[in-house]
Amino acid sequence: xxxxxxxxxxxxxxxxxxxxxxxxxxxxxxxxxxxxxxxxxxxxxxxxxxxxxxxxxxxxxxxxxxxxxxxxxxxxxxxxxxxxxxxxxxxxxxxxxxxxxxxxxxxxxxxxxxxxxxxxxxxxxxxxxxxxxxxxxxxxxxxxxxxxxxxxxxxxxxxxxxxxxxxxxxxxxxxxxxxxxxxxxxxxxxxxxxxxxxxxxxxxxxxxxxxxxxxxxxxxxxxxxxxxxxxxxxxxxxxxxxxxxxxxxxxxxxxxxxxxxxxxxxxxxxx
Amino acid sequence: xxxxxxxxxxxxxxxxxxxxxxxxxxxxxxxxxxxxxxxxxxxxxxxxxxxxxxxxxxxxxxxxxxxxxxxxxxxxxxxxxxxxxxxxxxxxxxxxxxxxxxxxxxxxxxxxxxxxxxxxxxxxxxxxxxxxxxxxxxxxxxxxxxxxxxxxxxxxxxxxxxxxxxxxxxxxxxxxxxxxxxxxxxxxxxxxxxxxxxxxxxxxxxxxxxxxxxxxxxxxxxxxxxxxxxxxxxxxxxxxxxxxxxxxxxxxxxxxxxx
Numbered sequence: 434x435x436x437x438x439x440x441x442x443x444x445x446x447x448x449x450x451x452x453x454x455x456x457x458x459x460x461x462x463x464x465x466x467x468x469x470x471x472x473x474x475x476x477x478x479x480x481x482x483x484x485x486x487x488x489x490x491x492x493x494x495x496x497x498x499x500x501x502x503x504x505x506x507x508x509x510x511x512x513x514x515x516x517x518x519x520x521x522x523x524x525x526x527x528x529x530x531x532x533x534x535x536x537x538x539x540x541x542x543x544x545x546x547x548x549x550x551x552x553x554x555x556x557x558x559x560x561x562x563x564x565x566x567x568x569x570x571x572x573x574x575x576x577x578x579x580x581x582x583x584x585x586x587x588x589x590x591x592x593x594x595x596x597x598x599x600x601x602x603x604x605x606x607x608x609x610x611x612x613x614x615x616x617x618x619x620x621x622x623x624x625x626x627x628x629x630x631x632x633x634x635x636x637x638x639x640x641x642x643x644x645x646x647x648x649x650x651x652x653x654x655x656x657x658x659x660x661x662x663x664x665x666x667x668x669x670x671x672x673x674x675x676x677x678x679x680x681x682x683x684x685x686x687x688x689x690x691x692x693x694x695x696x697x698x699x700x701x702x703x704x
Numbered sequence: 705x706x707x708x709x710x711x712x713x714x715x716x717x718x719x720x721x722x723x724x725x726x727x728x729x730x731x732x733x734x735x736x737x738x739x740x741x742x743x744x745x746x747x748x749x750x751x752x753x754x755x756x757x758x759x760x761x762x763x764x765x766x767x768x769x770x771x772x773x774x775x776x777x778x779x780x781x782x783x784x785x786x787x788x789x790x791x792x793x794x795x796x797x798x799x800x801x802x803x804x805x806x807x808x809x810x811x812x813x814x815x816x817x818x819x820x821x822x823x824x825x826x827x828x829x830x831x832x833x834x835x836x837x838x839x840x841x842x843x844x845x846x847x848x849x850x851x852x853x854x855x856x857x858x859x860x861x862x863x864x865x866x867x868x869x870x871x872x873x874x875x876x877x878x879x880x881x882x883x884x885x886x887x888x889x890x891x892x893x894x895x896x897x898x899x900x901x902x903x904x905x906x907x908x909x910x911x912x913x914x915x916x917x918x919x920x921x922x923x924x925x926x927x928x929x930x931x932x933x934x935x936x937x938x939x940x941x942x943x944x945x946x947x948x949x950x951x952x953x954x955x956x957x958x959x960x961x962x963x
Contacts, residue, residue, distance in 0.1 A: 602790045608760055609784035610804040610855060620803070624794050 489671040497675045511679060514645060514656040517573060518687075521580020522641035526634060528581065529588025536589070537596045537622065538614070554590055558583045559647045566651055576648035576656070583644035584637040591636075595629030596622050631695045638687050642680065706733035707891055708757070708859060713766035715752055725916035726752045727763070732910060732919070734891060739882075741894045741902035741909045743950070745958075749917025750895040754861050757893065758782050770859055783857030785865045789848035791836040797823065797847050798832045804855040815854070822850045826880060842873035849881060853888070860885065860892040866901065878905060878934040899950050903943055904934035911950065913957045921953055 439447070471491045477483045478490035485493075501507035536543040562579060569575040603621040612620065649658025657676045664672030715727040726749040734740050742750050755761040757768055759775040759782065768775035770782065791800045801819045805811045823832055826846050836844055845865060852860065865881075866874040882905055885892050896902050902909050907930050909923040926942045937943055 600790070602786055602788070603792065605760065605784070605786065606790050606851075607803070607807060609758060609782065610807040612807040616807055620807070621792070624792070627794075 486668070487670050489674050493671045494675050494678060497671050498678075501675070507679070510655060510657050510660055510676075511683070514649065514658065514680075515683060517576045517648070517656065518580055518641050518645045518683075521577045521645055522584065522637055524577065525581035525584035525641060526588055526637050529585045529633070530592050530630065532585070532589040533592035533596060534618070536593045537618070543593070550586060550590060554586045558586075559644065562647055562651050566648075571652045571654065576645055576652055579648035580641040580644040584640040587640070588633050588637060591633045592626060592630055595626040599625040627698070631691075631698060634691050634695070635688065638691055639684065642684050646680065707736035707771055708732075708734040708893075709769045710757070711766050711769070713753070713756060713763045713768065715749070715756060715761070715763045715765075727756070728916035728918050730766075730917070730919055734893065736891050737889050738908065739885065739892045739894070739906045741896060741906035742912060743896060743899060743902045743909055744912030744917075745914055745954075746897060748912045748914035750897075750912060751863055753912075753917070754784075754863050754893065754895050757859075758784050758861050760784075778858075781858045783852035783855060783860045785848060785852050785860070785862045787864045788868050789836070789841075789844040791844055791847060791851075793836050796833050796835060797828060797839070800836065800847060801851045801854055803851060808855065810855075819850070819854055822854060823847070826850065826884075840873075841869050842877060845869060845873075845877060846880065849884070853884065853890075858891065860890050862892060862894040864896055865894075867896070867898075874901075875935055881905075882934050899947055899954070900938060900943075901934075903929065903946050903950070904937040909950070911953060911957075920957055923950060 475491045478485045478488060536546065561582065565578050566575045569578055599622050603625065604617045607617050607621055646658040649656040650662050653659050653662055657680055660676040661673050664670060664676065710730055710732045713727055713730040716723045716725050730753065742753065744750055752761065756763045757775060759778065762776065770778045798819055801823065802811060802816060805815045820832060823829055828843060828847060831839060831843065866877055869877065878901065894905060903925060907925055909925065910919050911921040911923065912918065913920040923946065925946065928942055929937045929940055932940065
């Protein structure tokens with residue numbers, strides 16, 4: 434048999450080569466899709482297969498991008514939206530976890546609040562936008578509140594169910610040493626639910642972007658959401674697509690950062 | 705006065721539709737330094753009884769006293785070892801061992817030193833800073849034993865601590881546990897469904913029957929077996945005799961139940 438003549442090291446080398454070439458091929462196709470998409474978009478726009486007024490073209494978006502980059506307005510709007518999103522995301526996550534901890538603390542309270550949480554979770558939170566803006570004034574506060582409110586309930590529900598799924602026996606071990614409820618929470622429940630909490634972070638990144646952009650639609654003063662609404666009103670769809678592209682890039686970066694944080698946390702809490 | 709007294713303990717589990725009687729009128733007394741086994745088929749309320757003794761569950765009737773104090777108030781004096789090790793996966797072995805002192809706010813440099821010495825004594829000296837996932841089942845259960853012993857409990861409750869281990873590891877651990885408990889003169893109650901384990905390890909065996917959980921019979925383990933390490937005890941002639949008696953008793957209980 435031919436394969437048996439190879440040594441273990443050679444087989445390992447072969448396996449590694451195979452893995453490497455597969456990774457390369459995946460990246461290659463990802464790149465191809467990227468290029469083909471933008472090339473086809475450009476071509477279709479120039480040949481007027483699609484209406485260039487509505488769908489613009491990559492070259493026009495690119496021109497606008499450099500122009501905005503040079504006059505500093507890209508940075509201005511980007512910074513506004515980014516700060517709002519990060520604060521909204523952080524507040525929503527932290528309040529969600531605190532709320533989950535309160536529910537865990539008092540089982541009775543959690544039973545009482547259960548139907549309200551279900552309703553609040555099912556309700557589209559962005560519909561609260563107009564009320565929030567009138568209540569908190571059309572500014573940062575309202576937009577941050579939108580970003581936070583959209584992820585707070587889902588965080589509460591997910592983290593609370595993670596708390597409840599922690600093996601009772603860990604608590605039993607602590608109780609056998611005479612631990613009180615607070616000690617059980619900090620020594621067993623909280624660290625055991627860590628993975629679930631990190632995965633809610635990932636969901637919340639996407640959600641808080643939705644909340645903040647909708648908030649900016651409504652407040653319409655500054656930020657990337659404002660640029661989209663403005664572009665729509667003056668029928669400048671190049672501006673709309675440009676804003677969309679910037680948001681996509683930022684959301685992807687933020688997601689990557691959370692993923693890095695996840696890896697770091699797992700490494701530093703378990704190793 | 706006895707060290708541990710159970711005075712007419714009964715316990716019911718309530719559900720929406722009905723209730724089940726888990727334990728009915730159980731009384732026992734345990735002398736200081738002795739090793740008791742509670743033997744019985746699954747579902748006879750062994751674990752419930754242990755939880756009641758530990759004070760984690762309050763019985764519907766009756767009371768448990770440990771050295772004159774109610775069990776609920778003596779929680780810190782009682783060590784509890786579960787079927788699995790339940791070491792916290794995010795803590796090192798040493799930190800796991802020191803969980804008890806930490807909870808009781810008694811974590812000092814001496815206690816830490818004691819923990820390290822304990823771990824060395826049972827052959828875990830080289831994995832002090834490892835995480836539970838890196839250890840075998842037997843090593844983990846040994847670490848869990850040290851975690852229980854380090855708070856120096858007056859009473860040790862063992863809830864089938866060897867049931868999740870392979871046979872060889874189980875036999876080795878039986879010897880180790882038996883040796884340690886004798887050395888530190890601990891009073892212990894072992895819950896098990898393994899007849900051999902009960903005979904090899906204990907001084908007295910309480911046989912329980914199910915539905916409702918009651919004590920059916922008490923067996924005294926012959927004095928010759930008590931002083932032998934469990935592995936040696938298993939080879940003794942009297943071990944086999946007692947095994948057969950308990951075996952018959954268990955069978956007759958089962959038959960009575962079916963009729």
